[in-house]
Amino acid sequence: MERMNKPSKLGRRLLLFPAPFHGHLYPMLHLATLLHSKGFSITIIQTPYNPINPTHFPHFIFRSFYNSLLESYSKSPPPDSFAVLSVMNNSCSEPFRDCLSQILHEAEAAAAADKDPIAALIADPMWKFAGSVATSFSLPRLVLRTGSMSTLLLYCSLPSIREKGYLPPQDNRLDELLPDLPPFKVRDLPLEFTHDLLEALVQETKTSQGIICNTFEELEDSSIARVHQFLPIPIFPIGPMYKHSPTSAVSIWEQDQTSIAWLNTQAPKSVLYVSFGSVAAMSKAEFLDLAWGLLESMVPFLWVVRPGLIQGSEANDSMPEGYLEMVGERGYIVKWAPQIEVLSHPAVGGFWTHNGWNSTLESICEGVPMLCQPIFADQDMNARLVSDGWRIGLKMEKALKREDIAREIRKLMLEEEGAQTRSRITTLKEKATLCLQEGGSSNKAIKSLTSYLLSF
Structure with a gap:
């Protein structure tokens, strides 16, 4: 034609x-x-x-x-x-x-x-x-x-x-x-x-x-x-x-706006936002280590637990017995969050991410340092850029146990190494703002x- x-x-x-x-x-x-x-x-x-x-x-x-x-x-x-x-x-x-x-x-x-x-x-x-x-x-x-x-x-x-x-x-x-x-x-x-x-x-x-x-x-x-x-x-x-x-x-999935109301009650830069995107899945054992690591870190967290996150089961049925009671007010769990609003919220001080490119770029542009846990496709490469290239996040090794996870969370959120990544990503955020x-x-x-x- x-x-x-x-x-x-x-x-x-x-x-x-x-x-x-x-x-x-x-x-x-x-x-x-x-x-x-x-x-x-x-x-x-x-x-x-x-x-x-x-x-x-x-x-x-x-x-x-x-x-x-x-x-x-x-x-x-x-x-x-x-x-x-x-x-x-x-x-x-x-x-x-x-x-x-x-x-x-x-x-x-x-x-x-x-x-x-x-x-x-x-x-x-x-x-x-x-x-x-x-x-x-x-x-x-x-x-x-x-x-x-x-x-x-x-x-x-x-x-x-x-x-x-x-x-x-x-x-x-x-x-x-x-x-x-x-x-x-x-x-x-x-x-x-x-x-x-x-x-x-x-x-x-x-x-x-x-x-x-x-x-x-x-x-x-x-x-x-x-x-x-x-x-x-x-x-x-x-x-x-x-x-x-x-x-x-461009919102495709229903977003739980109550997460923003919960963030409004938290101290500045205190909350770790945890989300692994719309496709990535993990084993039940990995999920449980993640859950216990969040609990033992003593860091406030907002966690996206969407359907399909755990291979072969519904995530809501997989929480350890009594977990929500142990977490109490220190954590908040939703099926899907308004990610840009979350990352730009003053209470959020870190992002535990699978390093899909959209999430990685959004974290950079909102100035939030990352805890990197790539799962598949280009995520390993993105995580390497974040941790070793731009040095704006910490890369998690695979198959970490709960005590290791808790330690890495505290390192990002509470220690000097995390403060340095926050400083570097703040500089990149400024460049992202100026380029537009x-x-x-x-x-x-x-x-x-x-x-x-x-x-x-």
């Missing part, structure tokens, strides 16, 4: 195609909100898995395509995210093509009436067929990088890492620094069964017309420059993206992105 001729007016429509995971949906919705504020019309293409409720976003158009297996996963969760990824990339290409064809056909008629011609597709590079489908329609495509640029640099370097003999990792080399990739160590390398997916992600990014990334230059300037050497296409570091839109605008102001790096990148999208 040929691209339609563009009317003379500036109005443009953008098609956004997020991967259906909460950590990928959030930044795509923030991007949609930002670009809508710049005058673009927005159409979001989604699947039956983790669908966004269109009534929450009346200013966007939503289009869906059907996939029976993803539909079944939406009712009965799959064993892991990679099962969903496999289905996504093995069976969604043709439904996506049909959906896109229909949207473009309708757009041709709209263009004839001088209504919002389609400028480009912005897709998550986890969709490894989006590039070839867009090319077949002569539709410009950009990708949204929802993780850090430092981890993307590592993914770009995987062939070189393999040639240098670091793969597969050897036990006696796990603590070696990866050459030219500090602060990453051999033990931080992604699991080998994910490498095909990651190399496809790099290829999908490389063949795009640009990378929109949820970071800012002052945080990752070196990694951004080095990624550009691998992928010589325009890069737009416009983060932190959540700062561009109201928090409530007029003349700041992200402010300039947003203007460049807007102009670039209008050029198509």
